Amino acid sequence: MNGKYRSQNWFGKTGKDGFIYRAWMKNQGIPTHEFDGRPVIGICNTWSELTPCNAHFRELAESVKHGVYEAGGFPVEFPVMSLGETLIKPTAMLYRNLASMDVEESIRANPVDGVVLLCGCDKTTPSLVMGACSVNIPTIVVSGGPMLTGKFQGKDIGTSDVWRFNDAVRSGAMDQDQLVMAEASMCRSRGHCAVMGTASTMASMVESLGLSLPHNAAIPAADARRKVLAHLSGIRAVELVRNQVNISDILTKEAFENAIIINAAIGGSTNFIIHLLAIAGRIGVDLSLDDFDRLSRNVPLIANLQPSGKYFMEDLYYAGGIPSVMRELDSFLHKDCITVNGKTIGENFQKEECYNRQVIATVNQPFNELSGVAVIKGNLCENGAVIKPSAASSHLLQHTGKAVVFEDIEDYKARIDDPNLDVDENSILVLKNVGPKGYPGMPEVGNMGIPTKLLAKGVTDMVRISDGRMSGTGFGTVVLHVSPEAALGGNFAVVQNGDLISLDVPGRSITLHVSEEELKERKKRWKPRIKNYDRGYVHLYQTHVEQAHLGADLDFLKGSSGSEVTRDSH
Known part of the structure; x- marks a missing residue:
């Protein structure tokens, strides 16, 4: 290395190379002494x-x-x-x-x-x-x-209220004009x-x-x-x-x-x-x-x-x-x-203080005994899934219900508000094929909206499970990042309508009540539903992205390759 710092391999050089590196930078009005090491x-x-x-x-x-x-x-x-x-x-x-x-x-x-x-x-x-x-x-x-903080109709609002406003509009409790007023009040x-x-x-x-x-x-x-x-x-x-x-x-x-x-x-x-x-x-x-x-x-x-x-x-x-x-x-x-x-x-x-115990509580008297994160495992997610207990409904943290399955995001959008959808407040909504490969990028659609027919009955939360993610502003009893995702053909890929699923957050488990023999038979009949992209970055991503439990990075980017340039061109 020329000089003490990495940059001197450019600016510290003499002759043609140093001339090129410094001269073109000087067209921005940078004086010579800026390049002095x-x-x-x-x-x-x-x-x-x-x-x-x-x-x-x-x-x-x-x-x-x-x-x-x-x-x-x-x-x-x-x-x-x-x-x-x-x-x-x-x-x-x-x-x-x-x-x-x-x-x-x-x-x-x-x-x-x-x-x-x-x-x-x-x-x-x-x-x-x-x-x-x-x-x-x-x-x-x-x-x-x-x-x-946003201000709307005398109340503090923020991004989390988007989900509340959406449900209010869908249920008829809020009209479009009010929604536009809220829209102008939030990001101020x-x-x-x-x-x-x-x-x-x-x-x-x-x-x-x-x-x-x-x-x-x-x-x-x-x-x-x-x-x-x-x-x-x-x-x-x-x-x-x-x-x-x-x-x-x-x-x-x-x-x-x-x-x-x-x-x-x-x-x-x-x-x-x-x-x-x-x-x-x-x-x-x-x-x-x-x-x-x-x-x-x-x-x-x-x-x-x-x-x-x-x-x-x-x-x-x-x-x-x-x-x-x-x-x-x-x-x-x-x-x-x-x-x-x-x-x-x-x-x-060490010298910091708390100035408002309503905002920052103590460990001995916490705002909520439940942690913000829990990892659950079971035959529905062999490599794990995550849930945010602090944003969930306590009565749903241990729950068994019948699956209402949406095979992909288009299926969900087409049927979630169908008055004939076979669903009740005890059902568990399951959304497949929104994981890293299945819906390239793993979108924030895991906190599925409650079916309109249930919103009308006053239902505000249900257990929801997907191989996708959820906005950090979202809330509810939502199981996310199911791994392996449905696109890979594991157990999650073959969940069917009516299957019983048990969620036990305190026990850190989630169970699909289907026999191993039946799961094997379903996998034999399973066919992938995902679209494969054959060019550009999306193709690269789909080919090399790792599963959620590994961070969804591209496999060839793991590790550090250091600060050395690939080749010195001059």
């Missing part, structure tokens, strides 16, 4: 007007640059693929792995010594972290922050979802892992302190490079365990599981679905946040944020884990 900090930006959650990131990037310059670094901002959860079809999850490849190759191919990841919307955080893990250079994350500032949905869960995840500065997760996007955090993160990015602290130094097995414990205590999204497994696979940490249940089982829910509770991310920040939650979990956590600010996680939270 100072740390080059890449600002990986997922800004896009098609990603509304991240639409303020150009402004946030400027704050990062101020910090980098202040610390004596050289900031360079670059774009990568942005994934807007609300707009992108068929599902942003399909492109998480593609965006991670964009991040990985953009970092590796360019003269950056460290990177600041600007991410906010659901899939932008895991994709950026996954890509950075594969290169393994100094890394710090700056989240975009939650939007301010910059930022991502205001509840503990997947975006907030991911921001909490990176803070729990030690990849961000304290309070990163909860500072509202509209709060000036979000810019301050971005500025300070720019300073720390330079210091991480100077101290040669790579992302692998932060992401130890103990750090992953801390993140799992904290996620259980805050009622984080079930999507947390699939993303953390993928990140672990990239950095080389041995993590399995069983670890999530083992570490979450005795952790109570102490954050009273929607969709499991009442309050919003804005309230969490004013109450003390994730550091205050960590302090309540002192006896559960690995306090010696190092974080990007140079201190241990224990040092970061």
Whole structure:
């Protein structure tokens, strides 16, 4: 390597090569002394007007640059693929792995010594972290922050209310004009979802892992302190490079365990599981679905946040944020884990206080005794499935009912509101072929709507099972991520209408009451229903995606390939 830093393999060269690297950069008005061997900090930006959650990131990037310059670094901002959860079809999850490849190759191919990841919307955080893990250079994350709490008809609202509004419209309790008024009242500032949905869960995840500065997760996007955090993160990015602290130094097995414990205590999204497994696979940490249940089982829910509770991310920040939650979990956590600010996680939270016990409860008097995550296994999901007990109905956590089966999403849409659908409140809704391969990308359709005929009777929850995912803003007694998925022809693929299924969340089991002999006969007659794509990224994804219990990453992306460029072209 030429000089102290990686970037000097570009800017530190003499002759033709150095001339080319520096001369073209100088057309942006960069003076010669910027290339004198100072740390080059890449600002990986997922800004896009098609990603509304991240639409303020150009402004946030400027704050990062101020910090980098202040610390004596050289900031360079670059774009990568942005994934807007609300707009992108068929599902942003399909492109998480593609965006991670964009991040990985953009970092590796360019003269950056460290990177600041600007991410906010659901899939932008895991994709950026996954890509950075594969290169393994100094890394710090700056989240975009939650939007301010929505206000509608005298009530606080957030993304979780979308599902309530939808059921209200379907049942006739709300008309279209009211829905449009609510629509204009919910997203009233910059930022991502205001509840503990997947975006907030991911921001909490990176803070729990030690990849961000304290309070990163909860500072509202509209709060000036979000810019301050971005500025300070720019300073720390330079210091991480100077101290040669790579992302692998932060992401130890103990750090992953801390993140799992904290996620259980805050009622984080079930999507947390699939993303953390993928990140672990990239950095080389041995993590399995069983670890999530083992570490979450005795952790109570102490954050009273929607969709499991009442309050919003804005309230969490004013109450003390994730550091205050960590302090309540002192006896559960690995306090010696190092974080990007140079201190241990224990040092970061030791002086924190809680300012609102309605929002952050204590371990001894929790908001809910039930943990935010449970892993269940049985003959219906040989490799496991997940459920969020804290967002479920207590009377359904142990339940037996007859299956009402939808073979795919089109079948579901065609029949769910049919008045002749053979279903009652004790039935169990089963949706197949919405897993990673079956519906490429594994969409958030697992929290199926209640049949209209039951909504009219006042039914608000049912047991629902699928090989797909659920929005982190969703709620209900919903079993997700069934593995192996139906597209692979396992037991889940051959569930039929009328089959008895027993769910026992306390016992961590789910049972399909069909004999092994009958299941074998059904599998002989089974034919796949999925569409196979023969070109482009979707073909690549369908061919190489792993199952949900492994993180749904592409099999050839596992592990880190390092920061060495493929070939020096000059």
